[in-house]
Amino acid sequence: MNLIDTHCHLTFDELAGDIDAVIERSRAAGVAEWITVGTDPQENRKAIQLSERFENIYAAVAIHPHEAKTVTAGTIQELKQLAQHEKVVAIGETGLDYHYDFSPREEQKKVFAEHLKIAAELNLPIIIHCREAFDETIEILEEYSSGIKKIVFHCFSGSAEQAKIVLDKGFYISFTGVVTFKNAEKTRLAASVVPLDRLMLETDCPYMSPEPMRRQKVNEPALLIHTAKFLAELKGMDLTDFVEAVTATSRAFFKIL
Ligand SMILES: [Zn+2]
Numbered sequence: 199m200n201l202i203d204t205h206c207h208l209t210f211d212e213l214a215g216d217i218d219a220v221i222e223r224s225r226a227a228g229v230a231e232w233i234t235v236g237t238d239p240q241e242n243r244k245a246i247q248l249s250e251r252f253e254n255i256y257a258a259v260a261i262h263p264h265e266a267k268t269v270t271a272g273t274i275q276e277l278k279q280l281a282q283h284e285k286v287v288a289i290g291e292t293g294l295d296y297h298y299d300f301s302p303r304e305e306q307k308k309v310f311a312e313h314l315k316i317a318a319e320l321n322l323p324i325i326i327h328c329r330e331a332f333d334e335t336i337e338i339l340e341e342y343s344s345g346i347k348k349i350v351f352h353c354f355s356g357s358a359e360q361a362k363i364v365l366d367k368g369f370y371i372s373f374t375g376v377v378t379f380k381n382a383e384k385t386r387l388a389a390s391v392v393p394l395d396r397l398m399l400e401t402d403c404p405y406m407s408p409e410p411m412r413r414q415k416v417n418e419p420a421l422l423i424h425t426a427k428f429l430a431e432l433k434g435m436d437l438t439d440f441v442e443a444v445t446a447t448s449r450a451f452f453k454i455l
């Protein structure tokens with residue numbers, strides 16, 4: 199088994215203090231590569247440091263929409279500089295979160311657009327965080343995404359119809375352990391329409407442990423195997439074939455060879 203956790207937050211306190219053991223348990227579970235995703239200037243720097251320490255940890259850098267209100271010209275400038283580090287494989291996570299509305303929507307949109315410009319300029323894939331803002335996210339992508347080759351909607355929580363819109367635009371979709379939750383029928387219907395050459399897996403840890411480990415308070419990359427098993431079954435596939443396909447998709451997307 200050779201799974202890639204395409205979206206985790208290994209720099210967050212819940213995991214960072216115990217990182218060697220977290221990585222060891224992950225390897226033992228067949229998850230041997232990780233993309234740790236930054237959410238603010240400090241986390242971006244920490245993500246890069248971690249990627250320098252572990253060969254198979256890669257980094258993505260961005261300012262999360264929750265933090266949009268803190269962004270200055272200097273923040274964007276530093277982001278652009280960090281994004282040029284050799285272990286940075288994507289800009290993310292960026293987008294719109296109208297569920298929490300921690301930052302004013304107009305600022306979220308502006309900061310999202312700035313990220314899209316950087317991704318286009320540096321020829322990097324982009325990881326989208328979209329919560330209760332589907333139409334607006336698509337609108338901004340229509341305006342700014344023409345120079346970006348690879349776009350993924352992470353922790354997809356939309357409907358099958360919305361998944362089809364995303365796929366029609368040539369974008370990718372990534373699922374977390376949420377798809378295993380009892381009340382996630384909508385997400386399962388969405389997953390059933392996504393072909394494996396557009397589908398990726400992630401934990402988004404330390405949040406949201408998948409079933410049957412949902413009670414484990416701190417999620418970690420080792421638990422990705424449960425989401426993989428669940429989706430392989432949903433697709434009526436052998437686990438090994440399923441993992442091989444989604445890992446190939448993830449490698450090509452992030453250019454991890
Ligand atoms: Zn997110």
Ligand SMILES: [Zn+2]
Nearest residue numbers: 205235291402
């Ligand atoms: Zn995340």
